[in-house]
Amino acid sequence: MKKILDAISEEMRKAFAEAGYDEELGKVSLSNRPDLCEYQCNGAMAGAKKYHKAPIMIAGEVAEKLKDSAVFSEVNAVAPGFLNLKVSDVFLCDYLKGMEAADKFGLETPEEEKTVIVDYGGPNVAKPLHVGHLRSAVIGESVKRIARYAGYKVIGDIHLGDWGLQMGLIITELQERKPELPYFDESFTGEYPKEAPFTISELEEIYPTASGKSKEDPAYKEKAMENTFKLQNGVRGHRALWDHIISVSVADMKRNYEKLNVEFDLWNGESTVQYLLADMVEEMKKGGYAYESEGALVVDVKEESDTKEIPPCIILKSDGAALYSTTDLATISERVTKYNPDIMIYITDKRQAMHFEQVFRCARKTKLVGDDTKLVHIGFGTVNGKDGKPFKTRDGGVPRLENLIHDIDEEMFRKIVESRQEMPEEEARNIAEIVGLAAIKYGDLSNQAAKDYSFDVDRFTSFEGDTGPYILYTIVRIKSILAKYQDQGGSLENLELAPAISPDEKALMMEIAKFNTMMETAFAECAPHKICAYIYDLANAFNRFYHETKIISEEDEAKKAGLIALLVLTKEILETCIELLGFSAPDRM
Structure with a gap:
């Protein structure tokens, strides 16, 4: 299914062609002035020089071709040559119906299955998991789920530090x-x-x-x-x-x-590839790639285009011992042999960026991977305290991960008990764990991976603002409305979306329509924070719509059914997104 921007741009390109201009000028983008229009096209500005015409004249001719368009309800040419656009309510409704009927809401998936390996840059054995292990686990799990949803075969490997x-x-x-x-x-x-x-x-x-x-x-x-x-x-x-x-x-x-609701397909580690090291090193020597330098065995990985110094990749130390680079290269070799992956994604602290630059270059140079295998390193920032410094316990130690989870769960339990005095303790504890996990994961994933962030329990557990609990509260609110509708005798089967009858309803529908574009970007950029930003906007759009719209009290049954259909689709989109982030929603809070 086409992304909505592509569908709108197709209509615009056709109008440019009918007006006698290059159809490539018809690219449409979201408006940067939402107070004036919903979408915009600046093609007339780009075409002015080529056609030796004032851009406003080109824009006017194109607008004329669109006066009977089924896609747009308004097309205005404004000086000096912009095309301001509003989409038709019927077109938007039909687009959402297409999403509703399609698998994965119409997200286009690869024609042939490709394989992705996600390496979580795992922890060392015999050491407790601490706050520093949170990001690789949470980001890695979401990247894995996003890639699977995008239609890829995905293998997650913890890659333990279990040797040495x-x-x-x-x-x-x-x-x-x-x-x-x-x-x-x-x-x-x-x-x-x-x-x-x-x-x-x-x-x-x-x-x-x-x-x-x-x-x-x-x-x-x-x-x-x-x-x-x-x-x-x-x-x-x-x-x-x-x-x-x-x-x-x-x-x-x-x-x-x-x-943390994190699972691995493989529990491999450095020890897994020890059997490969000797032969791999020998092949690097035979191929003329590896040579001795100050007693160590190294491979040059610098390139003529480098603007900074890239040191050689050390394969063996002067005493003959292997390093992380050695086992990482052997792991790449084993993965190629066993799984023939199209993409390998590594998720570690961003301070390891140079290490992976060297390893990836060495793997290509020594022919461990082919040119068509994509190697990606996602370097994440640190988890800091409220003071902006690396997160520490009161006695100065690194917080254990299980203690961090416990503290969040306890805070959520306290808030739930305060707001719902009648709830049994066991149910409150179960809900606190569900919402606490959302608080932790959303608190992490809503930040761009490379950025440091502050672990703020008060902010993460808030039911207001850009937080996991706010997203879950929105889903629970929708569930409550749907339950009331059913209690009144309504059925959630065979509902049909209807064109928007208010600006807030249309705004909600437009947010839903962005799902496919967002998902493609989230996968291409390995960026869970794109999903977080999307569902925050979607939740805000829903809550504005909810506060301004009679839903259960709507007397016109056909209108009510259309509104309920929109709620069902909103809930399904939100639940799909939080599943990709690695958490779920309770039935009540």
Whole structure:
């Protein structure tokens, strides 16, 4: 189905052609003066030089061709040559009927299925999820859902940090605390215990302790590096401990991500591609791409067009150890082999922009990916406190993600109880979790990903303004009206939209009509904030319409049915959008 601007522009292009001018001049855009018109066309201004005519004369001739148009109710040529446009109520209504009848409201999807991999730039195992992990999870989940809705096959991969020195540090600290464990007995040949020798709480305390010791004690760090080497070279006891670390960590992560309504198709990590590293490095050497520089193995990735210094991509350190760049390149290679993706999207802190610039260039130069594979890095900003500085707890630590979610839920519960005294506590708690999730996700996603933002519990949980609870309150209000209509004997089946009978109704219909254009942009730019901006405008348009319109009390049943049909479509659009953002609406608040 054509986007509404395309449909309107088609009518305008036809008029330019009939008036004897280039039809390409007939491009229409949303009006930048909504007080004067709904849409505008500036083609006459562009055509004046080519046709040696005053633009107002061209605009007047085109307007004359549109006087009987079924698309426009008003076409005015105004000095010095603008065409001010208002669309016909019937045309707009018919367009919405087409959206209503079409799959995905008429959003055009790819003719052939393409594959997208979303890499969430995942957390390190054995560490608690904290506020810094919020953005990759929330943005990644929404980007994944948007791409799926756009008609792509999408694979989401958490891409865990599950290899390297951090594992050696944990094993070393366990060895000091519990040397009697069979994992450290090289002569042990039996089966290792199925239960991990630590809880998630113990594990989360072990890593920072070990990390602190390694910075102060060179011998301790040396031992940790030795244990890392043993793990990576398959020493049986170390591998068994590593399995426990992964199992306990992943179980806790899944619990936390479930609270955020975030799911992954793959739970892969750096360890997944270790089998590829040696051969990949050898191929880079054979191909003449990799060479030694100051003892390290590197690939030059600078290009003649660069305006800033792009350092070489380091493949192996001077001691032969692999880096993040090495495992990221091997991961790209594995993904190409297994899934042959058309697009790979990486979502990480924007401070990693240079790393991914180097990795992407290296992957292309060394032929790990073809020219037709799109590699995208979405770099996000930091989550700050109200003071604009990185968000900290009262004691100066980084807030744990589960505590952040709990604090939002408690604030929402308090507000719901205050406003709905009669609601049972269990129901209030359930609603608080639903609305709290909307508060967190919308609070994050309504910002452009690259920008920093302040995590403000009071603002995020407000039922007024540009917030998740406001959007949900609007949906709940529509649900309430529809329920009343049904209670009065009305049916939501076989309703038919009718042309607008008021400016506020038309304004709401025009917002709905923008859905397809918005969705195409949100996918093309990997930009969930476009959806947030759209539903905020749509919610505002609905609430203005609601306050100025008799709906349930409308006596003309045909008119009432038309209004109810518009409410149903508004609700469906809003619910589709919040699903793409990763949250849902309760039935009441």
